[in-house]
Structure formats: structure tokens, C-alpha cells
Amino acid sequence: MKFFLDTANVDKIKYYADMGLVDGVTTNPSLVAKEGRNFEEVIKEITSIVNGPVSAEVTATDSENMVKQARQLSKMHKNIVIKIPMIKEGIKAAHTLAKEGIKINMTLIFSPSQALLAAKAGARYVSPFVGRLDDISHIGMELVETIRGIFDNYDFNCEIIVASIRNPLHVVDAAVTGADIATIPPDVMDKLFNHPLTDIGLAKFMKDWESAFGK
Ligand code: E4P
Numbered sequence: 257m258k259f260f261l262d263t264a265n266v267d268k269i270k271y272y273a274d275m276g277l278v279d280g281v282t283t284n285p286s287l288v289a290k291e292g293r294n295f296e297e298v299i300k301e302i303t304s305i306v307n308g309p310v311s312a313e314v315t316a317t318d319s320e321n322m323v324k325q326a327r328q329l330s331k332m333h334k335n336i337v338i339k340i341p342m343i344k345e346g347i348k349a350a351h352t353l354a355k356e357g358i359k360i361n362m363t364l365i366f367s368p369s370q371a372l373l374a375a376k377a378g379a380r381y382v383s384p385f386v387g388r389l390d391d392i393s394h395i396g397m398e399l400v401e402t403i404r405g406i407f408d409n410y411d412f413n414c415e416i417i418v419a420s421i422r423n424p425l426h427v428v429d430a431a432v433t434g435a436d437i438a439t440i441p442p443d444v445m446d447k448l449f450n451h452p453l454t455d456i457g458l459a460k461f462m463k464d465w466e467s468a469f470g471k
Contacts, residue, residue: 257430257431257435257436257437257438258279258280258308258436258437258438259277259278259279259438259440259445260278260281260282260308260309260311260417260437260438260439260440261278261280261281261282261306261439261440261441261442261445262281262282262283262287262419262439262440262441263281263283263441263442264283264288264290264291264293264298265291265442266298266302268442269281269302269305269306270305271442272442272445273305273306277445278306278308279306279308279309279437280306280308280309280310280311280337280437280439281302281306281308281310281311282310282311282339282361282383282417282439283298283299283302283310283311283312283313284313284339284363285313285315296329299312299329299332299333299336300332300333303333303335303336307335308335309335309337309359309361309381310333310335310336310337311337311338311339311363311381312329312332312336312337312338312339313340313341313363314326314329314338314339314340314349317341317345319345319346319348322340322345322346322349323349323352323353326338326340326349326353326360327356327358330358336359337359337360337361337380337381338358338359338360338361339360339361339363339383340353340360340361340363340379341362341363341364342364342365342366342370342373342374347373347374350362350374350377350378350379351378353378354377354378354380355378359380360374360379360380360381361380361382361383361417362374362377362379362381362382362383363383363419364383364385365382365383365384365385365399365403366384366385366388366389366399367399368399368402368403368406370382371384371406371407371416374414375407375410375412375414380413380414380415381414381415381416381417381437382403382414382415382416382417383417383418383419384396384399384400384403384416384417384418385419385420386399386400386418386419386420386421386422386426387420387421387422387426389420390422396420396426397426397429397430397433400416400429400430400433400435401433403416404416404433404434404435415437416436416437417436417438417439418430418433418437418438419439421438421439421440421441422441422444424444424448426438426444427440427444427448
């Protein structure tokens with residue numbers, strides 16, 4: 257499973273990219289707004305750090321302007337993927353852009369039928385939001401399982417990005433389910449490393465070494 261970072265924070269992206277853990281990046285308008293920086297400048301900087309797909313989202317909600325924004329954004333770098341919301345206008349825009357060879361990440365996917373429509377329209381990625389479904393007492397990961405089953409039945413060139421990840425178990429479950437990608441917020445990425453027994457074990461190794469050989 258590929259790891260994308262779900263952030264527009266370039267310091268965090270660089271930090272994990274230096275460990276070889278970042279296959280791509282996803283952003284959304286909320287994440288970019290949080291950084292308080294120029295949108296295009298941030299996206300350009302991310303493409304200079306990560307050699308993989310970088311999702312940048314359109315802010316228009318009608319297909320004509322979505323297409324215009326998408327064409328503009330995709331000129332910035334070959335790795336730019338255009339994130340488009342899963343609405344009828346978005347599907348229309350995705351269909352037009354896919355024919356031009358522009359890669360689409362269809363976002364705000366909350367049902368199997370939405371994922372199926374996105375794949376049929378030519379989206380290269382679908383982003384089911386597991387955390388937001390869990391928030392309303394639906395099991396987000398069941399949606400990922402269903403989409404996996406549908407995509408495995410056919411020959412869609414569409415990868416599943418598990419999005420709205422809130423904890424390490426979401427990442428593990430995404431891998432168990434056979435999702436292609438998990439897009440992980442930096443705070444969850446950090447938690448993936450931790451285990452108390454690792455810390456206890458290392459402290460003991462160091463202590464035993466020091467008692468035998470000194471510092
Ligand atoms: C990424 O593609 C999504 O925009 C993001 O994962 C949404 O996460 P949230 O539900 O925590 O805002």
C-alpha cells in the first residue's frame with residue numbers, strides 16, 4: 257500500500273519524505289487555508305519535495321470553471337492530480353479532463369455508487385472518507401471493502417485512496433482491505449511508529465550496555 261501525506265505543511269512533508277515514507281500528497285481547501293500561504297506556491301513547493309502524485313483541489317462547483325481551474329493547476333507540474341468533489345458537475349468535469357489525460361482524484365466519496373460513477377467517468381483515484389463516516393456511526397472501512405470488491409470485478413484504472421484517516425488502525429485496516437493508498441495526516445503518521453515495548457526494550461538494552469561497558 258502506498259502512503260500519501262494528507263497535509264499542506266511542507267515541513268511535515270519533508271520530515272517524512274526524508275525517511276522514504278511519502279509516495280504522494282493530498283491537500284484540500286481546508287488544509288491549504290490552515291497553512292495561511294499562497295496556494296500555488298505551496299503546491300509547487302510540495303512537488304519539489306515529493307516525486308509522486310500531489311492532489312490539488314478545485315474550488316469551483318460548476319463543471320466549466322472546474323475544468324478551467326484544473327487545466328491551470330495541472331500546468332504547474334506533471335505530478336499534479338486534480339481533486340474534484342463528487343457532485344454531478346464534478347463528474348462532468350472529470351470526464352472532460354480525463355479525456356485530456358489529466359488525472360482526477362474524486363473526493364468526498366461516501367457510497368459505493370459514487371465510487372462506481374467516478375471510476376466510470378475516468379477518475380484515476382477515488383477518495384472514500386472513512387473518518388467522517390465513522391463520525392456518524394457508519395463503519396467507514398466497510399465502504400472501502402465494498403469499493404475494493406467492485407473495482408476487482410472490472411478493469412477500471414482507478415485506485416482507492418483511503419481518506420479522512422483519524423488513527424493508526426484506519427491505516428492498518430486500509431492495508432488489510434487491500435486499498436491502494438492511505439492518505440495519512442502527520443499526527444497519525446507519527447503514532448504509527450510508537451509502541452511502549454519498543455521504548456522499554458531500548459532503554460533496557462542501553463542500561464545493560466552501560467552497566468557492562470560504561471557510557
Ligand atoms: C483527503 O483527501 C481528504 O480531504 C481528507 O482526508 C479529509 O480528512 P478529514 O475528514 O479529517 O477532514
